Amino acid sequence: MCITQFPEREEGSSELAVQEVACSSAGFVAAVSGRYLCVFGAGGEHLHTLSAEGKSAGSAPLQLVTWLDDSTLAAACGHEVTVWSVSQEQYKEVVVFAAIPQVNISLLAASPNGQLLAAACDNGMVQVWDIKQQQDSMQPSMDPILKISEGIEGKIERLSWDCTSKLLAAAAGNDVLVW
Secondary structure: OOOOOOOOOOOOOOOOOOOEEEEOOOOOEEEEEOOEEEEEOOOOOEEEEEEOOOOOOOOOOEEEEEEEEOOEEEEEEOOEEEEEEEOOOOEEEEEEEEOOOOOOEEEEEEOOOOOEEEEEEOOOOEEEEEHHHHHHOOOOOOOOOEEEOOOOOOOEEEEEEOOOOOOEEEEEOOEEEEO
């Protein structure tokens, strides 16, 4: 067991406590707090502090984080999702996506193959981006490849991909929807 501590915030800061953590298959741990995302190594050593502020003014605090594969990390800040490539030595911002319309993202779910990222939005819509296609594109688009709202009534509480990355399921109230 190891215990590691999130880097101290400036005195008088209104930053939030750690909101969420995610573990990669390579042993990295990511933790989000306010506007920062920290990446820790398998031994608990602090590797990187990434500023996860959204690209738009007045963006919300960062609250969601997930690994797409062993070295690709996605985090949501308000209506934007930023994707980074992370290694022991360095990190690089790969692409930024935005929910259309601009509504806060409440859940993230990465497909097991690391290609797709689904987001549940506060307006009851699910949006999906093709991460790999955008990483390979010379001019990546912030727009989702799919927006789903049909059949969704109420707030989406859970979002999950099947093991083949072909089916996406959502729980909203008493309903389970599968696409």
